[in-house]
Amino acid sequence: MADMDRNRRMVAIAKQNLIESGEREQLIQLLRTRLLECGWRDQVVMQCKDVVRDVGVENITLDKLIAEVTPKARQSVPDSVKRELLQKIKTSVSNQSSFSTSPFNHN
Amino acid sequence: MMSSRICEHLETFKANYGLNSYQIIYKQFISVTTQESRKRKARNCICFTCRLPVLRLHSCLYCVFFGCFTEHHIHEHSKTQKHNLAMDLSYGMVYCFSCEDYMHDKDLETIAKKQKRRADKVRGVRCTQYYRWEPTSQELQVLKDNPQRKRISENSHIGLRGLINLGNTCFMNCIVQALTHTPLLRDYFLADRHVCQFEADPSMCLVCEMARLFQEFYSGKSSPHTPFKLLHLVWTHARHLAGYEQQDAHEFFIATLDVLHRHCRGTNGPTNNSPHHCNCIIDQIFTGSLQSDVVCQSCKGVSSVEDPIWDFSLDLGPSLHMRQQRASSSTQTICDESEPKSLIDCLERFTRPEHLGSSAKIKCSSCQSYQESTKQLSLKKLPVVASFHLKRFEHSSRFHKKISSFISFPQYLDMTPFMASKIGCKSGSNDSSNVNSYTNGVANNDNKYCLFAVVNHSGTIETGHYTAFIRQHRDQWFKCDDHLIMRASVQEVLDSEGYLLFYHKQILEYE
Numbered sequence: 128m129a130d131m132d133r134n135r136r137m138v139a140i141a142k143q144n145l146i147e148s149g150e151r152e153q154l155i156q157l158l159r160t161r162l163l164e165c166g167w168r169d170q171v172v173m174q175c176k177d178v179v180r181d182v183g184v185e186n187i188t189l190d191k192l193i194a195e196v197t198p199k200a201r202q203s204v205p206d207s208v209k210r211e212l213l214q215k216i217k218t219s220v221s222n223q224s225s226f227s228t229s230p231f232n233h234n
Numbered sequence: 235m236m237s238s239r240i241c242e243h244l245e246t247f248k249a250n251y252g253l254n255s256y257q258i259i260y261k262q263f264i265s266v267t268t269q270e271s272r273k274r275k276a277r278n279c280i281c282f283t284c285r286l287p288v289l290r291l292h293s294c295l296y297c298v299f300f301g302c303f304t305e306h307h308i309h310e311h312s313k314t315q316k317h318n319l320a321m322d323l324s325y326g327m328v329y330c331f332s333c334e335d336y337m338h339d340k341d342l343e344t345i346a347k348k349q350k351r352r353a354d355k356v357r358g359v360r361c362t363q364y365y366r367w368e369p370t371s372q373e374l375q376v377l378k379d380n381p382q383r384k385r386i387s388e389n390s391h392i393g394l395r396g397l398i399n400l401g402n403t404c405f406m407n408c409i410v411q412a413l414t415h416t417p418l419l420r421d422y423f424l425a426d427r428h429v430c431q432f433e434a435d436p437s438m439c440l441v442c443e444m445a446r447l448f449q450e451f452y453s454g455k456s457s458p459h460t461p462f463k464l465l466h467l468v469w470t471h472a473r474h475l476a477g478y479e480q481q482d483a484h485e486f487f488i489a490t491l492d493v494l495h496r497h498c499r500g501t502n503g504p505t506n507n508s509p510h511h512c513n514c515i516i517d518q519i520f521t522g523s524l525q526s527d528v529v530c531q532s533c534k535g536v537s538s539v540e541d542p543i544w545d546f547s548l549d550l551g552p553s554l555h556m557r558q559q560r561a562s563s564s565t566q567t568i569c570d571e572s573e574p575k576s577l578i579d580c581l582e583r584f585t586r587p588e589h590l591g592s593s594a595k596i597k598c599s600s601c602q603s604y605q606e607s608t609k610q611l612s613l614k615k616l617p618v619v620a621s622f623h624l625k626r627f628e629h630s631s632r633f634h635k636k637i638s639s640f641i642s643f644p645q646y647l648d649m650t651p652f653m654a655s656k657i658g659c660k661s662g663s664n665d666s667s668n669v670n671s672y673t674n675g676v677a678n679n680d681n682k683y684c685l686f687a688v689v690n691h692s693g694t695i696e697t698g699h700y701t702a703f704i705r706q707h708r709d710q711w712f713k714c715d716d717h718l719i720m721r722a723s724v725q726e727v728l729d730s731e732g733y734l735l736f737y738h739k740q741i742l743e744y745e
Contacts, residue, residue, distance in 0.1 A: 139280075139287050146276035146287075149269075156359065188335040189327075 144223045145216075154215060161208045171200045241330050241337035243318050247295065248341065256321065256328075257345050259293050263323050264346075265353035279323060283307035292320040292329065303329075384454055393420070393706060395451050396458035396717035400465055404716055405483040408702035409490060410461060411714040412687040412736050413444075414451045415704040416619055422515045423448040431499065440467050440490075441497045458717035468493070483689050483700050484547075484623045484734055491516055491544055520544050522617035525654040529587070530598040532605045537598075540614050545621040548580035550637045551628075577622060577643040577735065585612050585652045612654040620649070620683055622735040627695055636695045643732050645724065646740075647683040683737035691733045703727045 145151035162168050178195045179187050266275050281288050281302040290303040296317040301308030308320050312331040321328045326346040327336045347365070369377065386392055393414065397407040413419060422428070423445045432439040443464050450459050469476035472489040498514030512521075524543045529536050551573055574580045587610040590596065595604035622643075628635045650656055688703040702714045703722055713722040 135286060142287050143276040146279070147269075147273050149272055152357070190335075 141220050141223065145219060148219075148223075150219045154212065154219070157215070158208070158212055161211065162204070165205050165208065167200075167204060167208075170203065171196060174199065241333050241339070243330050243332050244328060244337050244339050247319055248339075251295075253341055253345060255295060256326075256342055257349070259295075259321060259323075260326050260346060260349050263293070264326050265349040267353050267356040281305070281307050283310070289324075291323045293323055295319040295321055295328070388707065389710075391456070391706075392454055393452050394712060394719050395455065396714065396719050398458050398460040399716040400460070400462060401478045402480045403461075403465060404700040405481045405486050406461070406465060406468065407716055408483050408689045408700045408714065408734075409487045410447065410464070411702045411704050412487075412689060412734070413490070414448060415687055415706065416519065416736070417686070417738060418519050418618060419515065420448060420452075424452060427515070428498075431497065438467065438470070439497050440464075440471060440493045443467050444494065480698065482627065483691070484545075487621070487734065488545065491520060519618050520621065522613065522620070523615040525612050525614040527610045527612070528590075528596055529608045529610070530596070530601060530605045531607055533598060533601050535598060535600045543617075545623055546581075546584065547623045547625055548574075548577075548584055549625055550574060550580070550639065550641065573639070574641065575639075576641060577624075577647070577732075580622075580624070580641065581649075581652050585610065612656075613649060613652050614654045616649055616653075616681060616739070618739050620647075620737045622737070624733055624735070626691065626731075626733055634695045636691075636698075638731065641732055643685070643688075643728065643735050645685050645728065647685070647737050649681045649683060653681065680739070682740045684740045685727070685735065685737050687734075687736035688727055688730060688732055689734035689736075690730050692731070700733075703730065 142151070145154070174196050175192055178192055182191060182195075262271060263275050263279060266272050276287075278300070279287055279291055280300060281291060282300050284302060284305060284307060286302075288302040288304065291300055292303055292308040293300050294308070294311060294315070294317050296319065297315065299308075299311050299315075299317075300323070301311050301320070303309075303322070308329075309331065312318060312320065318331045319328060320331070322336075326342070328339065328342060329335070330337045384392065397410060399407065426445070428441050428445050430436045430439050430442050432442075436442060447459075447461065447464060468486070468490065471493045472486075475481050475486060475489055495512065495514055495516040498516060499512060522543050523540050526539045526541065527536050528538075574583055587608045589608050590606065592606055596607045597603070598605045598607070624641055626637045628637065686705040690701050690703070691698050692701065693699055703711055703726070704714060705711050709724070711722040711724055711727050713720045713726070
């Protein structure tokens with residue numbers, strides 16, 4: 128239990144460092160580009176259209192859409208894209224110096 | 235999804251509190267640009283309940299509270315505090331807890347778009363966000379007033395029309411077919427992008443006439459079109475082509491490009507013959523540049539000049555060198571220089587270093603004297619559409635002859651071997667790195683071309699007839715013989731004699 132907490136906290140710190148350095152924004156842009164290039168985005172758009180058609184335009188909410196489409200969309204991300212992003216994230220995180228300030232103390 | 239209904243809760247909120255809080259939250263936590271704001275974002279974008287920087291974090295619009303959506307912490311806050319609106323901190327969309335969905339609001343969207351554009355600009359993001367086209371009320375009215383719709387399917391023949399021969403005008407008809415099937419030119423005219431520069435008499439503008447021609451071709455009519463207005467304009471602007479005799483299709487092509495180029499720039503102002511200064515659609519599509527390197531045979535110094543080029547006129551038959559040798563010597567010279575048999579052979583000859591001979595010495599600036607030299611042409615800037623002219627007609631004082639030998643040409647052409655960077659000519663810099671660069675495992679070769687039109691001449695130099703093959707969609711070929719349009723196979727095209735060959739750059743597209 129404590130390990131889980133610790134992991135979660137480490138991930139949180141790493142994420143915040145990425146935001147602060149601006150790298151997170153760059154990684155998001157890179158991911159967006161790759162997903163667009165390989166056609167994933169268009170695939171997901173089509174999936175969304177299908178869901179909207181099935182559920183009906185009047186009944187659809189963003190939540191329903193997210194619930195329906197997310198699992199398959201996640202799964203269909205190409206391995207090469209995952210690998211590339213993972214590599215970049217690893218590099219960025221390993222370059223981070225450890226921050227002593229805990230973000231949880233701002234209250 | 236985003237309901238098309240207006241959210242009354244959002245309207246009430248805007249009436250009571252205005253748009254300020256939305257803008258502030260957006261600027262501080264979504265479109266961050268400074269180091270300081272990034273730091274603030276990193277530290278503060280945490281769910282107040284679970285104390286973690288979660289995905290789908292939402293900010294309450296009424297008070298300072300961040301809650302995650304997935305664990306419903308923002309929902310709990312909304313219930314207990316009776317704050318029914320929250321904005322998502324990834325994209326700025328507003329969720330209404332009363333309506334139970336994300337609601338669309340024009341005012342907020344305007345703020346979001348503005349902030350995002352500003353942030354993108356600061357960060358130097360090259361591609362701006364794509365926003366789907368939404369018609370204005372004016373555009374909606376136009377659509378309602380013009381209810382006829384044309385559906386373009388994969389096997390639709392829209393864009394194909396025959397052209398009536400007005401008396402030996404097959405040379406013009408073929409070029410018109412080639413031009414109306416040049417994708418970029420077609421897109422330009424169908425998007426109505428031409429603005430006429432003829433103040434005095436717009437009916438004289440060849441570009442306007444071209445635009446009308448495209449309208450005719452893509453009108454869906456299948457009956458042949460009679461291009462008498464076009465013919466009249468060409469006669470007016472290119473006098474040397476006037477008259478009812480058969481003209482050379484290549485000459486017509488060049489004259490047409492020239493007139494179109496001039497008319498794009500208007501009749502006012504000085505005629506600037508340098509395409510480097512022109513950005514008209516003709517130059518954008520057809521103009522490339524050739525590099526000419528002259529090497530002094532004595533000091534090996536290289537002097538390079540770059541010149542614009544619209545089309546490639548390629549010699550056939552024995553080379554000038556060969557002919558000079560045969561003419562000057564009575565003894566039989568064994569020469570291994572054969573005549574070109576393919577387009578590639580022609581291009582190789584075109585870019586081969588040529589010894590300029592002792593009668594054509596060039597003044598070398600480093601040697602400060604006249605020296606023998608070699609000259610070599612190569613491609614510096616590739617045009618989007620490469621047009622090749624196989625010089626089959628010899629007009630010399632002694633005879634008129636047509637070279638009818640078969641010259642094979644490919645469907646796909648890679649111009650890389652003829653590029654200035656590849657040929658190098660002692661440039662020293664090994665700048666062929668751009669030739670083999672890869673992105674995502676796919677070769678970044680921007681030098682590949684695809685055949686889309688072929689103009690053929692059948693018959694003799696005195697009596698002949700021009701026909702054209704054009705490609706529609708990706709792989710459907712048609713033969714255009716004046717008013718007759720017939721389906722053709724790609725093999726038929728590649729087996730044809732070939733006089734004018736039109737290739738366009740291949741655009742890499744994903745499946």
